[in-house]
Amino acid sequence: MALIIVKKSAAHAIAHELLKLAMEGDTVAFIQDGTLFAVDESLKSEVRQGVKLVALKEDYLARGFTPEETQISLVDYDGFAEITEQNERIIS
Numbered sequence: 001m002a003l004i005i006v007k008k009s010a011a012h013a014i015a016h017e018l019l020k021l022a023m024e025g026d027t028v029a030f031i032q033d034g035t036l037f038a039v040d041e042s043l044k045s046e047v048r049q050g051v052k053l054v055a056l057k058e059d060y061l062a063r064g065f066t067p068e069e070t071q072i073s074l075v076d077y078d079g080f081a082e083i084t085e086q087n088e089r090i091i092s
Helices: 013-021 032-039 057-062 077-086
Strands: 002-006 027-030 052-056 073-075 089-091
Touching: 002 013, 002 032, 002 077, 027 032, 027 077, 032 052, 032 057, 052 057, 052 077, 057 073, 073 077
Parallel strands: 002 027, 002 089, 027 052, 052 073
Antiparallel strands: none
16 A cells, blocks of 8 residues: 655646556545645546545645535544555655
């Protein structure tokens, strides 16, 4: 299992390349401007089935969104630390 950290918005090609790397059982965590993916309706079509998607709550809220607007789970800093510890590899 791998943790793939996306910190760039969909406007950056590298963010989409990172999403392509995600395999079943991996987790993709969106932080910083990457949290803009949390309101992107096309996000789930960009990742393989079985990939867990989360966004860092503090970064998401700092960009003016509400929890009701997201299609993926929000995690706080403690949750992000737990996800980091649970994965064998980290790709960013």
